[in-house]
Structures are given as structure tokens and as C-alpha cells.
């Protein structure tokens with residue numbers, strides 16, 4: 001229900017923008033990239049328009065020639081009948097062929113342009129969406145983003161391929177027809193052109209209505225997709241809690257609203273076609289009536305009247321197509337609005353234009369060098385890098401609802417710190433802030449003395465590796481899931497797997513490192529996914545390692561295996577470990593106890609037990625439980 005309400009709101013917000021043709025300009029840069037093809041398509045338009053407009057004239061001339069009427073052009077009149085007829089029929093056939101061949105070729109060109117524009121917009125949208133801060137994803141349902149990236153973008157492609165170019169093509173055809181009509185008989189030409197005025201007013205009104213209805217349809221489609229996505233992703237919970245019927249009912253309601261809105265667009269679309277059909281018939285009747293009257297007064301020949309009856313039909317053909325193209329354009333406007341909404345979404349967390357500092361510049365030079373230095377470090381020396389400092393950091397996801405309150409601490413290079421505290425205390429939020437997925441509302445975070453806002457995000461995130469409770473895997477092979485697209489040799493991959501004690505597990509897989517994993521790694525157990533996440537972190541050789549409930553999904557045996565690997569991995573690196581099971585963090589250097597976003601206790605395991613505060617209480621409770 002809440003999603004639906006937001007549909008209404010966002011529709012109202014966007015309502016004022018209806019008819020804003022400036023939106024169309026947003027597409028011009030994409031059109032410009034296909035300038036050559038567009039120019040060719042426009043050139044073909046002129047040829048096709050002439051071929052279409054000339055046909056009734058030729059038919060009129062054939063009739064006039066046979067009936068020896070004065071409206072026959074002298075060129076044909078001064079020849080034998082058979083010769084004049086042959087030339088006219090030849091010309092007619094030529095025009096028909098030109099029209100057929102060029103229209104086919106133009107159709108192909110337009111589809112091609114449409115596809116290229118669609119691909120470019122889709123790519124830009126993807127790049128933009130993946131650069132947006134996590135905050136955007138917190139408030140935007142996935143289905144909504146997917147709808148915009150897929151069907152909205154598809155509609156945009158049609159704006160050019162069938163919409164805009166089609167409208168220009170029909171405009172040319174109508175201009176050519178109007179020009180020829182006036183050159184033959186101005187009274188009938190005026191009659192036909194006057195009929196266009198009421199059509200424009202009525203069609204314009206209907207199109208406005210269509211646009212409004214279409215906006216709602218697109219929004220409803222987003223809601224529909226969001227629900228679909230939620231049910232597919234959460235299928236386990238849906239089935240385990242027997243939510244199938246309940247969810248089906250919710251989906252039925254959304255589906256109904258979507259269909260109702262779609263019905264409205266169909267109504268307005270059909271109304272446009274019906275109006276045009278009626279007016280086209282009235283126009284032909286008008287031509288017959290006035291033409292017949294002129295014919296009786298010998299002011300018009302049969303040949304000219306026949307040509308005008310054909311013109312009356314042909315003039316309304318482009319109009320009928322106009323209506324369809326306007327519908328495409330109107331849907332296109334809706335799509336542009338929705339796509340630009342996302343493209344205009346500011347990238348909240350950006351790299352500075354000229355990052356003043358880089359951890360690597362300051363200390364070693366480049367990432368490869370730092371890795372070499374890390375390898376070379378003696379295990380028993382204290383590392384120089386990896387200091388984390390929070391300076392009076394405050395943070396709220398929403399307004400003033402602070403979940404981190406005045407955090408002020410320093411974690412020294414090589415130190416292992418555990419974050420503990422009840423659910424919702426803010427432990428994961430600290431990690432998200434440190435990785436710059438969100439930015440502090442107040443205060444600053446420094447890594448090795450450098451404000452993380454000064455660092456390029458890629459560098460910051462390569463400097464630290466995060467292992468979360470749920471290891472996320474991409475569709476692809478095991479190797480690719482360890483390297484994640486970075487260039488590492490096979491030996492390095494094997495080395496990382498060995499370091500984290502998971503090499504034997506990988507080798508047991510059917511194709512070892514080449515085993516294909518399904519999206520989100522559904523052909524692996526949670527523990528197995530987690531093991532890969534460890535290798536992924538190890539290969540990056542990070543200076544700071546963050547474990548957010550990383551071993552919670554492992555069985556005792558595997559955890560012991562990983563723990564010994566971890567001890568090696570953690571040596572010489574700064575580490576932040578979030579754990580609910582306090583037994584796993586007993587040996588860390590310091591434990592930070594958090595409560596509602598505040599650091600209320602800190603010290604070693606023994607010190608905190610002696611203090612007898614919250615840590616001691618939690619510890620004793622867990623001891624009782626075991």
C-alpha cells in the first residue's frame with residue numbers, strides 16, 4: 001500500500017512537467033552520436049514524401065488524359081494517347097517502387113538508430129546507478145530501478161525510431177500533399193486543410209489525457225516489478241511462512257490497478273484513432289459534395305476530383321500515423337521523465353576532482369608497491385600503516401535520528417579491535433562509514449592520517465577488505481569470484497585459497513577453480529560462500545581487514561580451519577571484528593562496547609570483565625547459555 005501511495009505522490013510531483021518538450025532535448029546528445037544515420041534517414045524521408053504525394057496526381061492525370069479533359073498537362077496532351085498513358089503508368093509504377101523500397105530501408109535504419117540510442121542510454125543509466133550512494137538504494141525499490149533500466153529505456157528508443165522521425169516523415173508527406181493540392185485546385189485544398197484544425201484540438205486533448213494515464217501505468221508497472229522481485233528473492237520466506245496466498249492477493253490488487261490504468265491509455269489511444277477515422281470520412285464526403293458541385297458547374301474535371309478524393313485519403317493516412325507516433329512520443333516523454341529522474345539523481349559520494357592525498361602516494365607510491373611492502377614486512381614488527389581514527393563522528397540514516405553518536409577513537413596500525421553490543425547498536429554502521437558507503441553527518445574519519453573524503457573511493461576500498469556475514473557471489477566461475485575482475489595470476493588465486501585453507505574445498509568442486517557458480521551462489525552452502533569471501537579478501541592483501549559476523553555461518557570444524565588461516569591473515573594488519581559470539585573475540589587487543597551508537601566501554605577482555613559493565617553482563621549471559 002505504501003508503495004502505491006508513493007506512486008500517487010510522485011505522479012503529482014511530476015504532473016507540472018507534462019508537455020515539457022524540453023525533456024526531448026535530453027535525448028539530443030544521444031541522437032547526435034548517430035548523426036550520420038539520422039541524416040540519411042531524413043534524406044530518405046523527403047524522397048518518400050514526394051513519391052507518396054505524386055501518386056494521386058498521376059492517377060488524376062491518367063483519368064483526365066483518357067477523358068481528354070482540359071486539366072491534362074500539355075506534355076501528355078500533345079502525344080498519342082497510348083504513349084501518354086505508358087509514361088504516366090511508368091511514372092506511377094516508379095513512384096510505387098521508390099516508396100516501397102525506400103520505406104523498407106528507412107524502417108531498418110530507424111530501428112538500428114533506436115537500438116543504438118537505447119543501448120547508449122541503458123549504459124549511461126547503469127554506470128550512473130552503480131555510482132549512486134547506498135542511501136539511494138535504501139529508499140528505491142529494486143523493481144523500480146529495473147523497470148527504468150529495461151522497459152522505460154526501450155520506450156525511449158522508440159521515441160526516435162518510430163516517434164520523432166515518423167512525425168517528421170509524415171509532416172513532409174503532408175507538406176508535399178498540401179503543396180500539390182494547392183497547385184491543382186485551391187478551394188478543395190483549403191477545405192481539406194481546414195479540417196485539420198478541429199482534429200488538432202481534439203487529438204491534442206486526447207494525447208494529454210493519454211500521457212497522464214501512461215505515467216500512472218509506468219509507475220504501477222514499477223510497483224508490480226518490485227513486488228515480483230521481492231517475492232522471487234524472498235521465495236524461501238514466502239514458502240516457509242506460507243505467504244503464497246497473501247502475497248498472491250497483494251499481487252492481484254497491484255495487477256488490477258495496473259490493468260485499470262492500462263485500460264485508460266487504451267481508451268485514449270483508441271479515441272484518437274476513432275476521431276481521425278470519422279474526420280477522414282467527413283473530409284472525403286466534403287470533397288465529394290463540393291467537388292460534385294464544382295463538377296456540375298464545369299469548374300472541375302473528373303480527373304482533378306479523383307485526385308482530390310485520393311488526396312483526402314492520403315492526407316489522413318499520415319495523420320492517423322501521427323496519432324500513433326504521438327502516442328509513442330507521449331509514452332517516450334513519460335519514459336524520459338522517469339529515466340532522467342534517475343540520471344539527475346546526484347552522486348552523493350564522489351571522488352574529489354584532484355584528490356589531495358593518497359595513502360599510497362604518501363607512503364609508498366602505488367598499490368602494487370604497497371603490496372610488495374606488505375609481503376616483505378617482518379611478521380613480528382609493528383606495521384606502520386593501517387591506523388583508523390574516528391573524530392567526533394555523528395551519523396544518521398534519516399534526519400536527526402542519530403545511530404552513531406560522537407564516536408571518537410583511534411585504532412592503531414596492526415591492532416585488532418572487536419565491536420560488540422546489542423542488535424542495532426551501530427556496529428555495521430561504523431563499518432559502512434569507514435568504507436564510505438555513507439558519509440558522517442558530523443566529524444571525520446581518517447585512515448593513516450588522511451581524511452577518507454580526500455581519497456579516491458577505489459583506493460580506499462582496495463586498502464581494506466570487508467567480509468560480511470552473507471558472502472555474495474556473482475554468476476561465473478570460482479576464479480572470477482575470487483578475483484572479481486581484477487588481474488591476478490592463477491598462482492596468486494591458488495595462493496590466496498591456500499592461505500585461507502580453502503584450496504582443498506575448491507579442488508573438491510567438480511571443475512575446481514573453473515566450476516561455474518550460479519547467481520548469488522545458490523549452488524553453494526552459506527559456509528562455502530563464506531570461504532570464497534575469505535579468499536577474495538586474502539588475494540587483495542589489504543592493510544585493514546574487517547570481519548562483520550564473518551564466521552557466524554560456519555560450522556565449528558570449518559570455523560577452526562578459517563580461524564587458523566585468519567590468524568595468519570590478520571598478522572601485520574589492522575582488523576575490526578564484529579562478533580556476537582564473544583568467545584571468538586577473546587584474544588583481540590581491544591574490545592569496543594557500543595550501545596545505541598555510543599562507545600560505552602573499551603579495553604581488553606580481562607579488563608572489561610573486571611570492570612563488570614555491559615560486556616561482563618553479556619559475557620556472563622553467553623557463558624550461562626553454553
Ligand SMILES: Nc1ncnc2c1ncn2[C@@H]1O[C@H](COP(=O)(O)OP(=O)(O)OP(=O)(O)O)[C@@H](O)[C@H]1O
Nearest residue numbers: 138397398403421422423424425426427428429430
Ligand atoms: N539503511 C538503513 N536505513 C535506516 N536505518 C538503518 C539502516 N541500516 C541500519 N539502520 C538503523 O541503524 C541502527 C544501527 O544499525 P546497525 O546495522 O549499524 O546495527 P548493528 O549494531 O550492526 O546491529 P546487528 O548486530 O543487528 O547487525 C539500527 O537502529 C538500524 O535500525
